[in-house]
Amino acid sequence: MIATFHDLAGASVYITGGGSGIGASLTDGFLAQGAKVAFVGRSDASSFCDEMEEKHGQRPHFMQCDITDTAHLKETLAEASARHGTVTRLVNNAANDKRHDPLEVDEAFWDWMIAINLKACFFACQAAIPGMIEAGGGAIVNFSSISYMMGNAGYPIYTAANSGINGMTRSLAREYGPNRIRVNALAPGWVLTQKQKDMWVTEEGLAAHLARQCLKDTLEPDDIIGGTLFLASDISKMMTGQALVIDGGVVVTG
Structure with a gap:
């Protein structure tokens, strides 16, 4: 069951990667609130x-885009606003959490990983910020991950980007707080999307991760x-520059 956030009804929402994995669940969740979703x-x-x-009863607006193409990315945000x-x-x-050996990384792979993840x-x-300033405020949610908090091996460029x-996030929150733009990060734990199941999940690895969680259920996209x-809601209107962790209690912050 998802709570109702009345201020999200009719809100213009833009999501990167909103058609699969966690992103698909987010598109579903915002549409359930009555938001207008572009992804x-x-x-x-x-x-x-x-x-x-x-x-x-409402169709999300899908735009095919490689987010490493900065010019096209900006065009899709303009299209969503229009x-x-x-x-x-x-x-x-x-x-993209593609695994990589630090000793085998070349500049092209480094640039590609940073382009996608940061x-x-x-x-x-x-x-998005100029429009939010003109509108009198807005909310940005930047997805990170607990991977860098754990010091995970196997994908150092991904953890560096996280x-x-x-x-x-903290700097943008400070920069645009006077414009009533809130910027927060959200750090999920190991969410068992279909991609994770297909590429990375093993019985042994999942058991070891669950042993570190306070809560022993696996995390799902929903x-x-x-x-x-x-x-994203005004319910959190005085919360900015923060990182919200949803990981079943692997890392305990504070």
Whole structure:
């Protein structure tokens, strides 16, 4: 069951990677609130949009986009605002946690990983903030991960980007707080999306991770909806520059 956030009804929401994994759950969650959702993704999401339209009576606006193409990314934000009204809720969800050996990384791979996991997040914010200023405020949710908090091995560029997202989030919160723009980070734990199941989940690895969680249930994409809606809603109107962790209690912050 998801709480109702009345101020999200009719809000213009933009989500990166909103057609699969956690992002698809977020699109579903915002539509359930009556929000107008636009999202981007690399793969065609027409069937997902059909499903959402049948479920909610409102079709999300899908734009195919590689978020490493900064010019195109900015164009999609402008298109979303033209279609649904000024984007006042931005959710930077898209990421890629491709595993890599530090000793085998070349500059091209470094640049690609940073482009997906950090650069696109910054430029989406840059594109959305002027409209939010004109609208009198807005909310940005930048997805990070607990991977850097855990010091996980196997993907150091990904963890570096996650840590960078936190620093960027805090600075943007300070920069644009006077404009009533709130910027927060959300750090999920190991969410068992289909991609994770197909590529990384093993029985032994999952058991070891669950042993570190305070709560012993696996995290599913829908478990991230409530926290995202909370950060995007005016219910959290005095919360900014923070990192909300949803991980079943692996890292205990504070």
